Amino acid sequence: MFTVVYDFGKITDWLTAIGTIGAVVVSLYFSYNNVRPKRKIIKKVKTSLSGNVYDFKLINKGFIPIKIQLKGYLVYNFFWKRKKKKMIQGNYEQDSLELSDTIEMRTNSEKLSRDLINLGYKSGDKLILMSVFIDSAEKYHTKKFKFKVVNPHEIEEKREEMIDKLSKSL
Secondary structure, rough: OOOOOOOOOOHHHHHHHHHHHHHHHHHHHHHHHOOOOOOOEEOOOOEEEEEEEEEEEEEEEOOOOOOEEEEEEEEEOOOOOOOOOOOEEEEEEEEEOOOOOOOOOOOOOHHHHHHHHHOOOOOOOOEEEEEEEOOOOOEHHHHHHHEEOOOOOHHHHHHHHHHHHHHOOO
16 A cells, blocks of 8 residues: 655745745735825814804825815715716816825805805705815815705894894903
């Protein structure tokens, strides 16, 4: 009878092969991670006499520059890619964001409400809006936020009431 003996080599050869495969996987991960653009959008909402002020910042977190061509606001619909998009307060930009550079977009609830009423929305409508930064590759960098359409006259009345309360307290 013959006995078959399998020789798998030395354990050091196996550990070297596993280490080499691990090094290749790690290097591929890091090379992929540095090639794609990375960004972060920060949203701040402040309350003032003219209603809420919405402040959005796009920060480039990657090594690849992001070239912004258009920024503004869109009404979010679940199937919004299929519908015609209506940009609210769209501004054409030619900004190139290098590492850690930022671009800002600021508006208040009075301006947004006026634009939405012009698009056919009514006072009291609750919507989900998106701040949108569109780059040169037509990639959308977005941040959603909830918004209630308010008649600009109501904002003026509230502002006058707040001013009256402040003047009476002084």
